[in-house]
Amino acid sequence: MDSDRLLNNCLYFTANTLARAITRLGEECFKPLGLSPSQAFLIMLALENPGISSGELAGCLNLAPSTVTRLADALVARGLIERRTQGKSASIHPTDQARELAPKIAAAWKGLHRAYSEVLGEQGGQELTQSIHKAAKKLGER
16 A cells, blocks of 8 residues: 555654653653653653753653653652752752662663563664654754
8 A cells, every 4th residue: 555655754744653652661761750751751861961951851741842841740740850940940859769769760761771672672663763863853953
């Protein structure tokens, strides 16, 4: 069928199909923690960089600042991070509760890696990740 060939050779369609599939897999892995993968990554970044700004988080996560604010609001409400403001700037700090959750977050990331590696193979997953990273960087620079 022509439409199948068209869709399967379209980077836009194929990349979005992959994004939906990996999002579902990620959400399954983090569901027991009550976190989205993006929330978990935000916590990890705050644990590694206490005092990180929302703008820095947006850059690291490649998300809009408003999305980072929404993610952070939910984590503040759960007591996993706190915002400290000084003038117009705000910094994000992990709480003790986030520190206690860190091993479970790391285990969920390992579970996600294991789940997609079972399907793609360890090397296949690494190669796909690197290829997508390079493509995203080039397209982002345009």
